[in-house]
Amino acid sequence: MNPKVNYGMVGGDIGAFIGNVHRKAISFDPRVRLAAGCFSASSENKNRETGEVLGLDPERVYKSYLEMAQKEAARPDGIDFVTIVTPNVTHYEIAKAFLENGIHVLCEKPLTFTVEQAEELKDLSEKRNLLFGVNYSYTGYVLAKVMREMVKEGKIGKVINVNAEYPQEWLLDDLHPVPGQELKLSVWRKDPAVAGISNCVGDIGSHIENFIYYVTGLKIRRLLAVTNHFGQPLDLNANILVEYDNGANGAYWCSQVAAGTLNGLAVRIYGDEGSLEWKQEDPDYVRYTPRGEAPRILTRGNSYLKEKAAAWSQMPTGHPEGLHVAFANIYKAFISAILASREGKNTDEFDFPRVTDGINGVKFIHAVVESAKNDAKWINLL
Ligand SMILES: NC(=O)c1ccc[n+]([C@@H]2O[C@H](COP(=O)([O-])OP(=O)(O)OC[C@H]3O[C@@H](n4cnc5c(N)ncnc54)[C@H](O)[C@@H]3O)[C@@H](O)[C@H]2O)c1
Missing domain, CATH: 3.30.360.10 (Dihydrodipicolinate Reductase; domain 2)
Structure with a gap:
């Protein structure tokens, strides 16, 4: 089955913590596949190695998130959404770059350093008609x-x-x-x-x-x-x-x-x-x-x-569900919202944490x- 949705990841190299949890959780959903990434900005080796381990086309493993946002936006098969799993200081700039290139965003919390930055991201996502999730995983x-x-x-x-x-x-x-x-x-x-x-x-x-x-x-x-x-x-x-x-x-x-x-x-x-x-x-x-x-x-x-x-x-x-399933449920709703938005349907009722949760x-x-x-x-x- 061809996946309906392509996603990319910023952060989450093989030595990192939460990126791997996201990838596993997303893989619960057969509608999606990982197509691009910029997994590390500080280590070219780790970035490349992570792309190899995950079986990505090397052309789609980018040295910077900005290059990734621009090049993916220009591809006919470019990513539909990006998952941002980098340390807090980077969230605002990275999220902004993907929104400006017309790509839906799911970002880790805390969303930004300042309230103004978080509100700016909300305005930008609304202006561009893009979905914005914030990973309040629990x-x-x-x-x-x-x-x-x-x-x-x-x-x-x-x-x-x-x-x-x-x-x-x-x-x-x-x-x-x-x-x-x-x-x-x-x-x-x-x-x-x-x-x-x-x-x-x-x-x-x-x-x-x-x-x-x-x-x-x-x-x-x-x-x-x-x-x-x-x-x-x-x-x-x-x-x-x-x-x-x-x-x-x-x-x-x-x-x-x-x-x-x-x-x-x-x-x-x-x-x-x-x-x-x-x-x-x-x-x-x-x-x-x-x-x-x-x-x-x-x-x-x-x-x-x-x-x-x-x-x-x-x-x-009786079979325990855990953190991966909690993350997977957030993605299930987010991905369903992306598919609904493609058909011009209302996405307000999909149950995933929003940019307003990030602002709060x-x-x-x-x-x-x-x-x-x-x-x-x-x-x-x-
Ligand atoms: N929702 C949750 O339950 C939960 C749990 C853990 C962490 N988090 C959040 O996730 C984020 C990441 O935390 P972590 O523990 O995985 O950190 P980490 O240090 O383990 O991983 C950060 C990753 O980001 C990469 N990175 C840093 N700057 C980058 C850039 N400019 N471009 C590309 N990659 C870059 C690093 O190389 C690394 O792979 C934080 O904001 C944290 O608050 C949320």
């Missing part, structure tokens, strides 16, 4: 979608409180530096010139912000925050209190120095008619407690789940940093 899990539908259906009533966290431990050694020794591999996350104004909140706190918005639909009206740098230029830990547009409060905690934790995104959403609890590390289950009844553990793909979102399941129940993420990061700098002052977001 919203691709089936139970994230089921919880969202349950909240919409009123199964927990009005949301009155949220408690959510995303702890990791991988930077704990930074609290015990050994003179002369390099700390950890992906040091760019700790470098303001590459990561932006935040490390921990930008990298993982913003996932909490987006996930809670996705599930509850609540917008953050204002927030206050304290962050901890432990002698580093950027934050390694943050506690954030939010107030939503419906008057309810939420407490978010993210950390990269929490011993014994890995990718512990966990959310607890309390309504006046019940509650929902879900953990990223056990993503096939959700704990649902209706008011006055015993808690129950629901899993995706079982017939007692009447929510339409359960249809996103790709595996029979950047606003959230800036508000947290501003609050923390000002002795936990409330910062308005609406």
Whole structure:
């Protein structure tokens, strides 16, 4: 079968982290194939080698993203969309180059350094009638979608409180530096010139912000925050209190120095008619407690789940689905939207995180940093 959609990737050489997860997730979809790439700007060897390993035509492995955007746009079989999986500082320029060349974009988060840059990308994508996804990956899990539908259906009533966290431990050694020794591999996350104004909140706190918005639909009206740098230029830990547009409060905690934790995104959403609890590390289950009844553990793909979102399941129940499937679900929606847009159909209902989610993420990061700098002052977001 000839693929209907060609895509290209910027970043994601063979030694990189998230590019490979994207490629595997996209390969779940038989409608798409990888046709071009610029996998590394700093190492020509890695760039070429990655293209070889992935079986690409060497002519379509480019030395720069700009050359790739221009040459692909000029080809009759050029890429339909680009996936940007480079460090944060590069997202804006790369996304802009592809939009200017008429190519749909799916970009990693945090979208840009500044709110203005993110808004400019939104304007450009609208002007060019191009789709723009931002990879808030955890919203691709089936139970994230089921919880969202349950909240919409009123199964927990009005949301009155949220408690959510995303702890990791991988930077704990930074609290015990050994003179002369390099700390950890992906040091760019700790470098303001590459990561932006935040490390921990930008990298993982913003996932909490987006996930809670996705599930509850609540917008953050204002927030206050304290962050901890432990002698580093950027934050390694943050506690954030939010107030939503419906008057309810939420407490978010993210950390990269929490011993014994890995990718512990966990959310607890309390309504006046019940509650929902879900953990990223056990993503096939959700704990649902209706008011006055015993808690129950629901899993995706079982017939007692009447929510339409359960249809996103790709595996029979009991076979765990993981991060690759969550990414794959985001791509499934994005690629379906590209095919619909080709036929001039409306693409608003396709369920993937949009450029507006990216803008909200950047606003959230800036508000947290501003609050923390000002002795936990409330910062308005609406
Ligand atoms: N959504 C998620 O769950 C998630 C998870 C991990 C990372 N991320 C995001 O993905 C992005 C990449 O993170 P990572 O951990 O994979 O980083 P990484 O350092 O492992 O990989 C970055 C890649 O980008 C390449 N690169 C850098 N500048 C380039 C340029 N100008 N042109 C072409 N290639 C270039 C590097 O050679 C490397 O291949 C970051 O923005 C990060 O926040 C998101």
